[in-house]
Amino acid sequence: MNKLTRIALTLAMAFMLCGTANAWYLDFEWGLGHDYEPVASGVPGLQFTTTGDYDWVYADITTGLYNATSDNGDVYGTGNYFMSGNVCTWLGPNANVGRIDFLNQDGSWFTTGYCSLSDFFLEAYDKFDNQIDVSVGAPNTQDMGGTGLNYLTVSSADNNIAYVLLHDTGNYWIADNMSGDASDVEDPSIPEPATLLLLGAGLLGGGILRKRAK
Numbered sequence: 001m002n003k004l005t006r007i008a009l010t011l012a013m014a015f016m017l018c019g020t021a022n023a024w025y026l027d028f029e030w031g032l033g034h035d036y037e038p039v040a041s042g043v044p045g046l047q048f049t050t051t052g053d054y055d056w057v058y059a060d061i062t063t064g065l066y067n068a069t070s071d072n073g074d075v076y077g078t079g080n081y082f083m084s085g086n087v088c089t090w091l092g093p094n095a096n097v098g099r100i101d102f103l104n105q106d107g108s109w110f111t112t113g114y115c116s117l118s119d120f121f122l123e124a125y126d127k128f129d130n131q132i133d134v135s136v137g138a139p140n141t142q143d144m145g146g147t148g149l150n151y152l153t154v155s156s157a158d159n160n161i162a163y164v165l166l167h168d169t170g171n172y173w174i175a176d177n178m179s180g181d182a183s184d185v186e187d188p189s190i191p192e193p194a195t196l197l198l199l200g201a202g203l204l205g206g207g208i209l210r211k212r213a214k
Contacts, residue, residue, distance in 0.1 A: 022181045022182075022183055023179065023180070023181045024045075024179060024180060024181070024182075024185045024186070024187055025177070025178075025179045025187060026043060026177070026178045026179065026187055027084060027085055027087075027176065027177055027189070028058060028085075028087045028088055028089050028176060029085045029086065029087050029189060030042075030087075030188045030189040031058030031060060031087040031089070032060055032062070032086055032087050033060065034058050034060065035057075035058060035059065035060035035063045035065070036057045036058065036059075036092075037057060037058055038055040038056065038057055039055070039056040039057065039058060039089055040055060040056070042188060043185065043186070043187070043188060044184065044185065044186040044188075045102070045103055045104065045182065045183070045184040045185030045186060046100055046101065046102060046103065046182070046185055047100070047101040047103060048089070048098070048099075048100055049099045049100070049101055049163075051091065051095050051096075051097050051098055051099050052094075052095050052096065052097070053095075054091050054092055054094055054095030055091070055092075056089050056090070056091055056098055056100075057089065057090065057091070057092055058087055058088075058089060059083075059087065059088050059089065059090050059174060060086060060087050061074065061076050061083065061086055061087070061088075062074075062086050064076055064077075066081070067079060067080045067081055068080075068081045068082070068083055068088075068174075069081070069082050069083070069142065070082075070083055070084065070085060070086060071083070071084050071085070071148065071149075072085060072086070074086070078142075079142060080141050080142045080143055081115045081141055081142075081174050082115045082140070082141070082142070082146060082147075082148045082149050083115065083149065083174060083176045084113065084149060084176045084177050085176075088174045088175065088176035089174070089175055089176065090173065090174040090175065093171070094171070095171070096167055096168070096170075096171045097165055097166070097167040098165065098166040098167065098175070099163055099164070099165050099166075100163060100164050100166070100178075101162065101163040102161060102162060102163060102164075102180070102182035102185070103182075103184070104182055104183045104184055105126075105127045105160065105161070105162035105182075106159050106160065106161075106182055106183055107124075107156065107159065107160075107161030107162075107180050107181060107182035108155060108156050108157070108158075108159040108161065108181055109153060109154065109155040109156070109161075109180060109181055110122070110124060110153065110154055110155075110161060110164050110178070110179070110180040110182075111151055111152065111153040111178065111179045111180065112151065112152060112166060112175050112176075112177070112178045112179075113149035113150065113151050113175065113176045113177035113178070114137065114140075114149065114150060114151075114152065114166070114173060114174070114175050114176075115140055115141055115146065115149055115150070115173065115174050115176075116137070116139055116140060116141065116168045116172065116173035116174075117139055117141050117143075117144065117168065117170060117172035117173065118139050118168045118169040118170045118172070118173075119136060119137070119138060119139060119168060119169050120136070120137045120138075120139075120140075120150075120152065120166075120167075120168045120173060121134065121135070121136050121137075121165070121166070121167050121168070122134065122135045122136075122137075122152040122153070122154050122164060122165075122166055123135075123154065123164060123165045123166075124154035124155070124156060124161045124163075124164050125161070125162060125163050125164070125165070126156075126160045126161065126162050127160070127162040132154070132156045132158075132160070132161060133154040133155055133156060134154065135152040135153055135154050136152070137150050137151075137152050138150070141172075149176060149177065151177075161180075161182065
C-alpha cells in the first residue's frame with residue numbers, strides 16, 4: 001500500500017468517525033478573549049439557557065478578574081476556585097441555577113466538572129420535566145479543602161435526558177470540562193467534518209501534485 005493510499009484511508013476513517021461519534025467534550029477554551037460574553041447557543045446542539053434573567057457566560061481568568069487556580073499552574077487573586085485551562089463557565093455573581101438544554105432531547109449521560117463553596121447538585125430531566133437522575137457533590141473550593149475540580153454524572157437508560165440543571169445551595173460556583181452523548185452536539189473548538197474534508201482533500205491533492213511533478 002503506497003503512502004497516498006494510506007493517507008486517503010486514514011482521512012476516510014476520520015470522516016466516518018466525525019460523522020458517527022456521539023460523545024462530546026467541552027472545555028470552553030474557545031471562549032478565550034470573550035470574558036463575560038453569553039455562551040447561549042455557542043455550542044451547536046445545546047442551549048445554555050437564561051435563568052432568572054442571567055446568562056451562562058465565559059470566565060476568562062487571563063483577565064485577572066477572578067479568584068481562580070488553573071490546572072496549568074496559573075493563579076489569580078486568592079486562587080480559591082479551581083478550573084481547567086484558562087476559561088470556564090458560570091452564571092455571574094447573581095444567578096443561582098444553570099440550565100442546559102439538549103436540543104434533540106436524547107441524552108443518556110452528562111458529566112460536568114465543578115468548583116463550589118457549598119454542596120453542588122447536577123439534575124437530569126426529561127422533556128416532560130420529570131426528574132430522571134440527580135448527583136450531589138461536596139464543597140471543593142480551596143478554603144473548603146479542595147485540590148481541583150470535582151466531577152458529577154447523571155444518566156438515563158432510556159436516552160431521554162432533555163435538559164440538566166446545575167446549582168449549589170448558595171451562589172458561588174463555576175463549571176468546566178462538560179461531556180455527554182446527546183446527538184448533534186459539536187465542540188466549537190473542533191473543525192466540522194466539512195472543514196476536515198476540505199483540509200484532507202487539499203493535503204491529498206498536494207501530495208498527488210508533488211508526486212506528478214517528480
